[in-house]
Amino acid sequence: xxxxxxxxxxxxxxxxxxxxxxxxxxxxxxxxxxxxxxxxxxxxxxxxxxxxxxxxxxxxxxxxxxxxxxxxxxxxxxxxxxxxxxxxxxxxxxxxxxxxxxxxxxxxxxxxxxxxxxxxxxxxxxxxxxxxxxxxxxxxxxxxxxxxxxxxxxxxxxxxxxxxxxxxxxxxx
Amino acid sequence: xxxxxxxxxxxxxxxxxxxxxxxxxxxxxxxxxxxxxxxxxxxxxxxxxxxxxxxxxxxxxxxxxxxxxxxxxxxxxxxxxxxxxxxxxxxxxxxxxxxxxxxxxxxxxxxxxxxxxxxxxxxxxxxxxxxxxxxxxxxxxxxxxxxxxxxxxxxxxxxxxxxxxxxxxxxxxxxxxxxxxxxxxxxxxxxxxxxxxxxxxxxxxxxxxxxxxxxxxxxxxxxxxxxxxxxxxxxxxxxxxxxxxxxxxxxxxxxxxxxxxxxxxxxxxxxxxxxxxxxxxxxxxxxxxxxxxxxxxxxxxxxxxxxxxxxxxxxxxxxxxxxxxxxxxxxxxxxxxxxxxxxxxxxxxxxxxxxxxxxxxxxxxxxxxxxxxxxxxxxxxxxxxxxxxxxxxxxxxxxxxxxxxxxxxxxxxxxxxxxxxxxxxxxxxxxxxxxxxxxxxxxxxxxxxxxxxxxxxxxxxxxxxxxxxxxxxxxxxxxxxxxxxxxxxxxxxxxxxxxxxxxxxxxxxxxxxxxxxx
Numbered sequence: 196x197x198x199x200x201x202x203x204x205x206x207x208x209x210x211x212x213x214x215x216x217x218x219x220x221x222x223x224x225x226x227x228x229x230x231x232x233x234x235x236x237x238x239x240x241x242x243x244x245x246x247x248x249x250x251x252x253x254x255x256x257x258x259x260x261x262x263x264x265x266x267x268x269x270x271x272x273x274x275x276x277x278x279x280x281x282x283x284x285x286x287x288x289x290x291x292x293x294x295x296x297x298x299x300x301x302x303x304x305x306x307x308x309x310x311x312x313x314x315x316x317x318x319x320x321x322x323x324x325x326x327x328x329x330x331x332x333x334x335x336x337x338x339x340x341x342x343x344x345x346x347x348x349x350x351x352x353x354x355x356x357x358x359x360x361x362x363x364x365x366x367x368x
Numbered sequence: 369x370x371x372x373x374x375x376x377x378x379x380x381x382x383x384x385x386x387x388x389x390x391x392x393x394x395x396x397x398x399x400x401x402x403x404x405x406x407x408x409x410x411x412x413x414x415x416x417x418x419x420x421x422x423x424x425x426x427x428x429x430x431x432x433x434x435x436x437x438x439x440x441x442x443x444x445x446x447x448x449x450x451x452x453x454x455x456x457x458x459x460x461x462x463x464x465x466x467x468x469x470x471x472x473x474x475x476x477x478x479x480x481x482x483x484x485x486x487x488x489x490x491x492x493x494x495x496x497x498x499x500x501x502x503x504x505x506x507x508x509x510x511x512x513x514x515x516x517x518x519x520x521x522x523x524x525x526x527x528x529x530x531x532x533x534x535x536x537x538x539x540x541x542x543x544x545x546x547x548x549x550x551x552x553x554x555x556x557x558x559x560x561x562x563x564x565x566x567x568x569x570x571x572x573x574x575x576x577x578x579x580x581x582x583x584x585x586x587x588x589x590x591x592x593x594x595x596x597x598x599x600x601x602x603x604x605x606x607x608x609x610x611x612x613x614x615x616x617x618x619x620x621x622x623x624x625x626x627x628x629x630x631x632x633x634x635x636x637x638x639x640x641x642x643x644x645x646x647x648x649x650x651x652x653x654x655x656x657x658x659x660x661x662x663x664x665x666x667x668x669x670x671x672x673x674x675x676x677x678x679x680x681x682x683x684x685x686x687x688x689x690x691x692x693x694x695x696x697x698x699x700x701x702x703x704x705x706x707x708x709x710x711x712x713x714x715x716x717x718x719x720x721x722x723x724x725x726x727x728x729x730x731x732x733x734x735x736x737x738x739x740x741x742x743x744x745x746x747x748x749x750x751x752x753x754x755x756x757x758x759x760x761x762x763x764x765x766x767x768x769x770x771x772x773x774x775x776x777x778x779x780x781x782x783x784x785x786x787x788x789x790x791x792x793x794x795x796x797x798x799x800x801x802x803x804x805x806x807x808x809x810x811x812x813x814x815x816x817x818x819x820x821x822x823x824x825x826x827x828x829x830x831x832x833x834x835x836x837x838x839x840x841x842x843x844x845x846x847x848x849x850x851x852x853x854x855x856x857x858x859x860x861x862x863x864x865x866x867x868x869x870x871x872x873x874x875x876x877x878x879x880x881x882x883x884x885x886x
Binding site: 208209210211212213215284286288289291295297298299300301302303304305308332333334335336339 | 825
């Protein structure tokens with residue numbers, strides 16, 4: 196390091212971040228798939244509709260629709276990879292998440308700095324029985340979210356964090 | 369003014385002060401302002417009408433319209449003044465306002481983070497200031513700020529003292545009682561003002577404005593013809609040189625003027641009760657207060673021109689800055705304009721209460737060579753875009769463009785590569801005392817010293833390319849913003865994060881056994 200000041204916790208050797216312990220709910224794969232398919236399906240339908248109305252542009256629109264269709268098909272294959280990469284973990288002191296596929300992101304927020312814990316549930320998530328937990332701190336980087344948890348797990352998690360942060364004084368900045 | 373009662377827990381709050389009205393002279397200010405507007409619109413209208421008809425006819429039309437305009441402005445402001453009341457309660461500061469829709473808003477006193485005052489020249493003649501009381505919440509910029517437009521200057525000072533320095537609430541805040549002057553304007557600093565990329569831009573803007581004004585008074589064509597006639601005697605290169613020199617000198621004048629208007633009578637003070645206060649401005653005066661316990665660190669900002677001249681600007685990194693103020697947020701946070709670097713370091717040290725500024729005492733660790741490769745590749749890609757574009761055009765449209773593409777390639781590529789190397793050299797991170805320090809940037813180098821106990825979270829990001837190169841970007845999140853060490857070595861970066869703020873990433877780190885090399 197050569198930075199002076201404090202010493203490293205485990206001297207020597209290279210370190211890396213280990214994956215958080217818990218996976219999301221397995222139904223998240225289905226949720227992501229449906230999400231992608233609905234998105235691409237709507238686009239293909241729109242393109243086809245426009246193509247039926249406008250003759251001259253049909254070739255281009257068909258090409259675009261084919262591309263979107265391909266993307267939609269690929270999105271059926273990707274969610275298992277996402278599922279492997281998206282993980283979360285809560286310890287007594289911190290919330291730790293990993294997300295992203297091409298751009299991976301690890302985030303850690305100390306429990307002592309948590310301001311609010313929210314649960315949200317979109318209509319599609321509702322269908323799969325999934326919940327998103329949003330952990331807000333005063334951080335300029337925004338809230339830490341865990342999307343795609345089992346309802347009971349999410350409720351437990353929110354309750355646990357709310358209890359842990361209830362007696363923290365100040366405004367956690 | 370649609371929002372009604374933004375803060376929910378309005379509750380009962382026994383008053384310390386009674387409800388107070390804004391300063392009545394706001395109506396006079398509005399009257400003067402509206403008269404000015406009416407005159408600005410009316411005089412050309414009279415001149416225009418008088419050309420076709422008689423002067424009396426023109427006045428008969430324009431004067432009543434102007435009077436109506438002034439009257440309605442005054443009436444509106446009168447109603448607004450009548451309906452606006454504020455008070456500082458025991459636990460909340462409250463504001464009732466609204467002309468058509470009444471709104472009632474309040475902020476908890478312990479959340480008040482800033483009390484800033486501005487006064488434009490007109491308000492100054494009347495001895496008035498606009499007071500903005502902010503909570504420093506980052507979300508919903510408008511809602512976390514109460515604006516008192518305007519109150520008397522003494523009342524503004526009183527509010528500032530009461531809200532920011534509740535210990536000394538009784539006595540107001542006489543300026544003589546200041547704890548100490550940390551910095552004041554040195555006129556020599558003005559030499560750094562034109563050393564900016566905005567200078568040539570200002571010049572171009574000035575040219576544009578000149579033509580626009582000439583157009584308004586119907587002289588644009590003759591101005592242009594005159595200019596063309598004057599320049600016709602010169603060779604083309606001379607024309608370019610003259611135009612560039614004109615734009616540049618206009619830009620220099622403009623940036624000097626802007627500096628004087630912004631920084632005239634600049635003072636940075638530390639006041640009792642732990643408040644930093646910046647006061648500045650020639651025509652429009654500003655007073656910006658900042659509670660020191662919200663300070664999370666300082667940033668030393670060096671735009672390329674200033675860096676070459678050995679100057680740096682000092683920014684405050686404070687929780688909740690950059691909201692609730694409608695002008696440039698970087699201005700709001702600036703504690704010292706571009707000044708000699710040694711002085712900037714000294715001011716940073718005094719502001720942080722350290723013997724030496726952490727930006728000076730730190731030994732920055734450079735980042736791995738892979739980060740240089742990334743910057744060089746990016747620079748080449750950026751240079752390739754205009755060159756390839758011109759080349760394609762050259763092949764398809766006109767061969768002359770091919771030559772141009774070559775010229776651009778020869779000129780732009782070395783500049784881009786030099787900037788990339790400089791950007792790599794500037795990368796660094798380190799820990800010194802209570803602070804962690806990161807540095808990055810080339811056109812605008814920024815050295816950030818952040819209090820380690822102000823960090824409330826880490827983010828590590830890694831793209832596919834970074835993963836292949838063994839690099840990672842580590843971002844420290846604070847309530848005052850997020851600050852990154854870009855493209856640091858994966859292991860070194862994680863250790864840096866753990867050293868700086870123990871037990872955040874620490875429990876989640878694992879040792880990697882060195883892989884057997886094939």
